[in-house]
Amino acid sequence: MDLVIRDARVIDGSGGASYRADVGIQDGRVTTIHREGDGGPRPSARRTLEASGLALSPGFIDMHAHSDLALLRDPDHSAKAAQGVTLEVLGQDGLSYAPVDDRTLAEVRRAITGWNGDGCDIDFDWRTVGEYLDRLDRGIAVNAAYLIPQGTVRMYAVGWGDRDATPEELDRMRQLVAEGMEQGAVGMSSGLTYTPGMYAKDAELTELCRVVASYDGYYCPHHRSYGAGALDAYREMVELTREAGCPLHLAHATMNFGVNKGKAPDLISLLDAALADGADISLDTYPYTPGSTTLVAMLPSWASEGGPDEIMKRLQDDATAEKIRHHMEVIGADGCHGVPIEWDAIEISGVSDPGLASCVGRTVQESADLRGEEPWVTARRLLIDDKLGSTILQHVGHEENVRAIMQHPVHTGGSDGILQGFKPHPRAYGTFPHYLGRYARELGIMSLEETVAHLTSRPAARLRLADRGLVREGYRADLVLFDPETVAAGSTFEAPRTLPVGIPHVLIDGKFVMEDGRRTDVLAGRAVRRTP
Numbered sequence: 001m002d003l004v005i006r007d008a009r010v011i012d013g014s015g016g017a018s019y020r021a022d023v024g025i026q027d028g029r030v031t032t033i034h035r036e037g038d039g040g041p042r043p044s045a046r047r048t049l050e051a052s053g054l055a056l057s058p059g060f061i062d063m064h065a066h067s068d069l070a071l072l073r074d075p076d077h078s079a080k081a082a083q084g085v086t087l088e089v090l091g092q093d094g095l096s097y098a099p100v101d102d103r104t105l106a107e108v109r110r111a112i113t114g115w116n117g118d119g120c121d122i123d124f125d126w127r128t129v130g131e132y133l134d135r136l137d138r139g140i141a142v143n144a145a146y147l148i149p150q151g152t153v154r155m156y157a158v159g160w161g162d163r164d165a166t167p168e169e170l171d172r173m174r175q176l177v178a179e180g181m182e183q184g185a186v187g188m189s190s191g192l193t194y195t196p197g198m199y200a201k202d203a204e205l206t207e208l209c210r211v212v213a214s215y216d217g218y219y220c221p222h223h224r225s226y227g228a229g230a231l232d233a234y235r236e237m238v239e240l241t242r243e244a245g246c247p248l249h250l251a252h253a254t255m256n257f258g259v260n261k262g263k264a265p266d267l268i269s270l271l272d273a274a275l276a277d278g279a280d281i282s283l284d285t286y287p288y289t290p291g292s293t294t295l296v297a298m299l300p301s302w303a304s305e306g307g308p309d310e311i312m313k314r315l316q317d318d319a320t321a322e323k324i325r326h327h328m329e330v331i332g333a334d335g336c337h338g339v340p341i342e343w344d345a346i347e348i349s350g351v352s353d354p355g356l357a358s359c360v361g362r363t364v365q366e367s368a369d370l371r372g373e374e375p376w377v378t379a380r381r382l383l384i385d386d387k388l389g390s391t392i393l394q395h396v397g398h399e400e401n402v403r404a405i406m407q408h409p410v411h412t413g414g415s416d417g418i419l420q421g422f423k424p425h426p427r428a429y430g431t432f433p434h435y436l437g438r439y440a441r442e443l444g445i446m447s448l449e450e451t452v453a454h455l456t457s458r459p460a461a462r463l464r465l466a467d468r469g470l471v472r473e474g475y476r477a478d479l480v481l482f483d484p485e486t487v488a489a490g491s492t493f494e495a496p497r498t499l500p501v502g503i504p505h506v507l508i509d510g511k512f513v514m515e516d517g518r519r520t521d522v523l524a525g526r527a528v529r530r531t532p
Contacts, residue, residue, distance in 0.1 A: 001026045001045035002510060007036075008056035008481065012471040013460075015453035023056060025477045028509035033473055049505070051481055057452045058469050059086025059478035059508065060432045061459035063284040064220075064251055064414030067144070068096050069116040071525070077141030078519045079419055082499045083432040084480035086508050087143040087468070087528060089459075092251065092416075093222045094151030094191035097124065098132040099176050104156045110308040113352055113389040114294035115418050130183030139523035141513060143478070145463060146527070147189040147220055148180040150208060151197025160307040162199045170207060177211045184529030186463055187217035189251070192224040192233075193335055194297060195304040202240050209244035217530060218247040218282075218462060226291075227257035227337030227396075231266055238274045238281065249462055252416045253283035253405060256291060256396045257339045264404035271408065282462045284414030285405055287434045289397030290493075292349060292418055292425040295383060295390040298341060299324060300333035308388055315384050325376040343368065343375035345395040348382070350421015352389030356382065359390075360422045391421045393493075403445055406435075412459040426496040430489030433500035437488035448484055464531065477510035 003025040010033070011018045024032030024043040032043045062080065065088035071077060080088060090096065095112050097105065097119075105127070109119045126132045129146060136144050157172040158165050165173065177188060188208060192198045209219045219241055223233040234250065241248040255263045275281055296304070296311065303314050303324050314320040327333050332340045344365035351357060359367050359382060367382075368375040382390055405411065413435060417428030427434075432455060440451040460469025467475045480503065487502030506514035508524035 001031065001043060002047065004043050004045040004048045005051050005056055005481070006048055008051035008054055009484070010471055011055050011057045011449055011452045013058040013453055013456035013469055015450050015457075018055070018449055023471065025510045028477055028511075030471060030473055030475050030477050033471070053483065054481045054504070055448070055484050056471065057480050057482070058456040058471055059480055059506065060084045060413065060455045061086070061463070061469065062088045062415050062417070062431070063249070063412045063459045063462070064092050064416045065090055066092060066115050066416070066418050069119055069122055070419045071136065071140045071142075071144060073121055075141060075523060076519050078499060079417065079429050079497070081141050081506055081513050081519055082503060083429070084482060084503050084506050085142055085432060086478040086480070086506065087145065089145045089147060089186070089463070091147035091149050091185070092189050092220070094149045094189050094194060094197035096149040096152055098126060098129045099148070099180055100127055100152065100156060104152065107155055107307055108152050110388070112294070113387070114296070114350065114391040115420060117420055118352065118389070128183060129180035129185050133184050133527035133529060136525070136527040140525035141523060142508065142525040143528050144525065145186045146184070147187050148177055148185045150188055150190040150200065150205070151194055153177060153208075154196050154200055158196070160196045160305060160310070162301065162305045164201065165204055170204060173208060174211050177208050178215070181212065181215035181217055181530065184527065185217065186530045187249070188212045188219055190219070190221040192221055193337060194222070195301055198224070198301055198334070202236065206240055206244045209241055209246040213244055213246035215530065216464065218249050220249045220251050222251045224334075225337045226254060227339040228259055228332060229338055230255055230260055231263070231270060234267060234270055238270070238279060242274075242279055247280040247462075248282070250281070250283035252291075252414060253285055254397060255401045256398070257337060259339065260401065261398050262400060264401040268404065268408060271410070275410070282410045282412060282458070283405070283408070284412045285402065286414060286416050286427040286431050287402060287406065287439055288425070288427050289395070289399055289402060290425065291394040291396065292416065292427070293392060293394065294388070295346070295348070295379065295392050296388040298328065298333065298336045298346070300327045300335055304335070311388060312384065315380055321380055329376065342396075343379070347393040347395065348390055349393045349423045349425065350391040351386050353386050356386055357422060391418060391424070393425055403439070406439065406454070407446060410458070411454055412462065413455045424496050426489065426491035426493055428491070429497055430491035430500060433487050433503060434489040436482065436484070437502070441484065441487070463528070465528070466531070477507055479507045481505040
């Protein structure tokens with residue numbers, strides 16, 4: 001045997017009571033679980049790790065990650081490895097880097113510079129989903145699964161126009177989705193407040209979801225509103241996927257903005273009714289109140305039609321820029337979820353141009369006050385000068401909603417972690433230990449066993465992974481050892497890149513990627529493909 005983890009408190013991911021055991025590992029899998037009190041000799045191995053005082057759980061699965069390029073540029077990737085994350089789901093919010101042709105790749109790189117950087121340090125030697133997964137297979141810090149990004153697919157087949165797809169274009173999108181599923185994607189994502197994916201009507205989305213369902217995948221939408229009309233937007237996704245016969249996983253499911261304060265019970269009632277009627281639904285959340293995205297995402301969709309070059313032209317034209325301002329500040333842009341923007345809630349968290357770093361850590365309102373100008377003037381200048389590359393924190397959430405939704409039986413954990421920027425959201429470095437330390441241990445929102453189940457077996461079930469998500473004999477040895485008494489997120493809004501405490505060891509396929517609290521040089525991660 002390669003390794004025995006001795007005398008651990010096993011929290012096996014099922015949600016059941018923990019127990020003490022020795023756990024043996026051979027060839028990347030759990031081969032022996034010898035519980036305290038079992039008869040017979042205790043297992044032995046070439047190496048023994050004494051784990052008294054530590055909990056042993058399955059590796060955590062980040063159901064909503066934006067590490068699509070970070071995994072390639074940063075072999076260390078401690079942002080996730082140090083949290084105990086052993087699998088990330090990429091391709092989120094309808095925008096990522098496969099499938100593409102040369103034109104689409106150039107456009108999507110510009111469109112999501114704020115999420116992943118412009119990629120100038122990446123060799124984009126892939127075009128298809130399968131080729132991207134092959135690239136991951138060369139060795140990455142943690143495992144990764146991939147969702148086909150519907151916005152990228154529409155960009156590829158239709159372009160940036162706000163119009164219905166022609167029958168030929170719809171056929172092409174169906175083909176791209178089918179090819180991506182055949183090549184190993186686990187489902188499809190959408191960003192229905194991001195262009196050009198948001199230009200797709202429900203009938204188009206339903207047709208693509210039918211393709212996903214035919215391959216036993218799932219649909220993961222960032223739906224059309226988390227603000228005004230949020231409940232209707234959730235209901236739309238439930239009805240659409242039921243029509244398509246496709247499982248639904250709701251991305252970063254929350255109820256934000258003042259109009260939704262205290263309304264988590266309304267969302268829960270909607271989900272419970274659908275589940276009782278046979279719907280296949282799951283969701284993910286992060287345990288924080290602010291959101292994070294790009295500043296350009298706040299614009300009305302009509303201002304983004306045609307892609308980044310057209311956005312820049314509209315921003316540079318005074319008359320058009322004034323229309324954008326009115327739509328954002330008075331009407332409520334669809335990019336800002338139908339709610340008039342509050343500039344004192346929009347904090348700049350990152351810029352692509354280091355020369356603009358003085359804006360980071362301030363709200364748009366604060367920067368405008370320092371300049372003695374209106375906030376739209378400041379925001380417009382930043383969008384233009386930073387070539388649409390700025391990221392933001394949006395302080396619009398409600399703690400009572402966060403707590404209520406995380407307790408739902410179909411809930412899973414997802415960081416929505418954007419690793420770009422000088423001051424990223426702390427969820428990128430802290431989501432999983434924050435669940436364990438703050439919400440399980442300190443607040444008692446859920447038991448530690450139940451919290452671990454939300455972060456392990458439940459997402460594994462959604463991903464249809466038959467040998468991950470539990471500590472079981474025969475399962476892959478993707479494991480985390482943490483101290484239940486001290487585990488906590490180190491990251492804060494002031495110091496967002498601080499690593500967590502209380503997670504000394506993380507293993508992927510039985511290999512230590514974190515050992516004694518330090519990142520090893522092991523690259524045990526690979527692409528996790530949909531199983532036929």
